[in-house]
Amino acid sequence: MTSTFIRHELKAFWRSKNTGKAVAVRIIMGILILYLFLNVLVVAYLMDKILDHAFPDESVVTSFSGILLYYFLIDLLLRFQLQELPTLRVQPYLHLPIKKNTVVRYLSFASLQSFFNLWPILLFTPILLKVIRPELGLTTALVFFVAIMALTVFNNYLSLYIKRRSNLNGWVSVGFAIAMALIMASDFTWHIISMRQPSQWFFGHLHTRPLWLLLPVVLAAGMYYINFLYLKQNLYLEELGSRKTAYKSSTEIPVLNRFGSVGDLVGNEVKLILRNKRPRSALVMTVMFLLYGLLFYTNKHYGDGWKVFCGMFMTGIFIINYGQFMFGWQAGHFDGLLVSKVKFSDFLKAKYLLFTGVSTVAFLLTLPYAYFGWHIIVVHFVMYIWNIGVNTSVVLFFANRNYKRIDLTKGASFNWEGVGATQLLLSLPLFLLPFVFYSPLAWLGHPDVALGLLAAIGLFCILTRGYWIEKLEADFNEKRYTIAEGFRNK
Numbered sequence: 316m317t318s319t320f321i322r323h324e325l326k327a328f329w330r331s332k333n334t335g336k337a338v339a340v341r342i343i344m345g346i347l348i349l350y351l352f353l354n355v356l357v358v359a360y361l362m363d364k365i366l367d368h369a370f371p372d373e374s375v376v377t378s379f380s381g382i383l384l385y386y387f388l389i390d391l392l393l394r395f396q397l398q399e400l401p402t403l404r405v406q407p408y409l410h411l412p413i414k415k416n417t418v419v420r421y422l423s424f425a426s427l428q429s430f431f432n433l434w435p436i437l438l439f440t441p442i443l444l445k446v447i448r449p450e451l452g453l454t455t456a457l458v459f460f461v462a463i464m465a466l467t468v469f470n471n472y473l474s475l476y477i478k479r480r481s482n483l484n485g486w487v488s489v490g491f492a493i494a495m496a497l498i499m500a501s502d503f504t505w506h507i508i509s510m511r512q513p514s515q516w517f518f519g520h521l522h523t524r525p526l527w528l529l530l531p532v533v534l535a536a537g538m539y540y541i542n543f544l545y546l547k548q549n550l551y552l553e554e555l556g557s558r559k560t561a562y563k564s565s566t567e568i569p570v571l572n573r574f575g576s577v578g579d580l581v582g583n584e585v586k587l588i589l590r591n592k593r594p595r596s597a598l599v600m601t602v603m604f605l606l607y608g609l610l611f612y613t614n615k616h617y618g619d620g621w622k623v624f625c626g627m628f629m630t631g632i633f634i635i636n637y638g639q640f641m642f643g644w645q646a647g648h649f650d651g652l653l654v655s656k657v658k659f660s661d662f663l664k665a666k667y668l669l670f671t672g673v674s675t676v677a678f679l680l681t682l683p684y685a686y687f688g689w690h691i692i693v694v695h696f697v698m699y700i701w702n703i704g705v706n707t708s709v710v711l712f713f714a715n716r717n718y719k720r721i722d723l724t725k726g727a728s729f730n731w732e733g734v735g736a737t738q739l740l741l742s743l744p745l746f747l748l749p750f751v752f753y754s755p756l757a758w759l760g761h762p763d764v765a766l767g768l769l770a771a772i773g774l775f776c777i778l779t780r781g782y783w784i785e786k787l788e789a790d791f792n793e794k795r796y797t798i799a800e801g802f803r804n805k
Contacts, residue, residue: 348430355437356437358438359437359441359442362379362439362441366379366382375446376446376447377515377519379518380518380519381512381514382511383463383518384511384517388495388499388510390467390470391495393431394429394474395478395491398471400426400478415547419547420543422546423472431471432468435467439459439460443459443460444456452522455525458521461528461531462518462528462531462532465528465534465535466531466534468535468539469534472538472542473538476545498510517530574668576657576661577661577665577668578665578668584665584666598633600636601677604629605629607625607628607632608629608684612684612687619762620754622694623694623749623750623766624750626691626694626697627698627701627749629677629681629695630674630699630702631701631702631745633677634670634673634674634702634710638670638711639710639713640721641666641710641711641714641717642798643717643721643802644721646802649799649802650803653795660784663784664784667711667784670703671707674699674702675703678696697770697773698749698769700769700777701749701769701772702773704774704775704776704780705749705772708780709748712790715787715791715798717798718800718801718802719801719802752768753766753768753769
């Protein structure tokens with residue numbers, strides 16, 4: 316996958332309108348960097364003589380060990396000022412079947428290509444070969460080299476982490492500048508501390524305690540992991556580019572404010588329904604079918620079984636009619652949902668809340684049917700519990716198997732867009748499942764017990780809704796890319 320990212324980045328570079336200008340700038344920068352590297356090589360070759368002249372009372376190994384932490388302190392400061400953040404146009408990849416870990420890992424390792432990571436190799440390899448290897452042996456020279464490279468990697472990811480945090484909070488960069496100033500002032504001005512002592516203490520004992528090498532290695536690995544987690548948590552379109560603010564609900568329906576982000580999702584769903592022809596027709600049909608009971612309750616030939624059917628139909632027609640095309644209603648912006656920082660569990664909770672709200676209103680609107688007897692209202696309430704407990708989960712289960720997009724602007728009349736085998740299969744459990752539990756007991760002469768059983772099952776599903784949301788989320792994660800691919804087919 317890394318080779319694919321590199322190939323895409325090269326294509327994006329060469330196909331850009333500003334390719335000529337970018338190439339010219341890179342050539343000039345390359346010449347300047349090459350000149351700097353030549354100067355570094357000269358300093359590296361003469362470093363043993365420079366150290367011997369600067370610290371005549373110390374051996375070259377001791378003086379070399381004492382300056383290394385100073386180098387990394389200056390290196391960190393220069394990185395913060397000059398090192399660029401590795402970039403990748405992540406939007407085209409986030410909705411594809413590519414793990415976020417792969418994208419983040421590419422971004423993390425791409426940063427190692429910085430010329431800052433080449434400096435210590437050019438600067439310190441000559442003195443390791445000329446001084447450390449002859450005096451302390453090849454193994455110690457290798458230990459020194461690995462320790463230096465580990466601290467280089469640590470600096471690399473530390474500077475990137477600070478810069479990324481600074482993009483979201485300017486006080487981070489202020490705090491970093493103050494910390495660096497205090498360290499330098501404490502050493503060179505106030506003489507409170509000296510970086511040479513811990514530097515000599517650590518690197519001066521590497522040849523006798525090579526296991527100390529684990530310390531810089533662990534620091535480098537830990538900083539990489541911290542940077543990796545931070546990138547992964549912020550790998551969204553709305554992150555790493557703007558300041559985070561406290562959450563504020565934006566829904567225009569006041570009652571939804573108490574539900575936070577879930578309420579916002581429901582508010583957006585309501586706007587989708589009201590502003591587009593086909594979903595709005597589902598809401599209109601819901602209102603019209605509330606008169607469905609007049610066909611049954613005015614005719615005494617229909618028994619209690621028809622009351623169950625009618626109660627389920629009137630209080631759950633929106634779940635059946637609107638839910639059978641879930642998530643096709645969001646087909647036009649489904650890729651945007653996949654790459655946004657919207658938890659799919661919240662997305663599911665919003666669907667549950669929408670279905671519960673509409674079914675509650677539908678049940679309240681059926682209360683006038685009490686004119687035909689209070690038993691009808693009891694049946695309606697039982698089927699209302701069944702709908703928001705069982706049928707909502709069944710609808711969302713089949714939604715994970717719906718890969719057909721819907722054009723929201725088209726009307727419902729003679730419109731078969733989005734209709735497939737999933738919708739036909741969906742009707743069977745929605746209409747037949749309650750009678751699987753109701754009919755045997757009703758046939759044995761216990762219709763009230765059958766109604767109690769339906770209410771108990773519906774209530775059980777409501778109380779265990781968190782469990783069903785977890786299962787539906789896991790099922791969706793297995794099929795999300797297949798769904799997205801189906802929704803892209805116009």
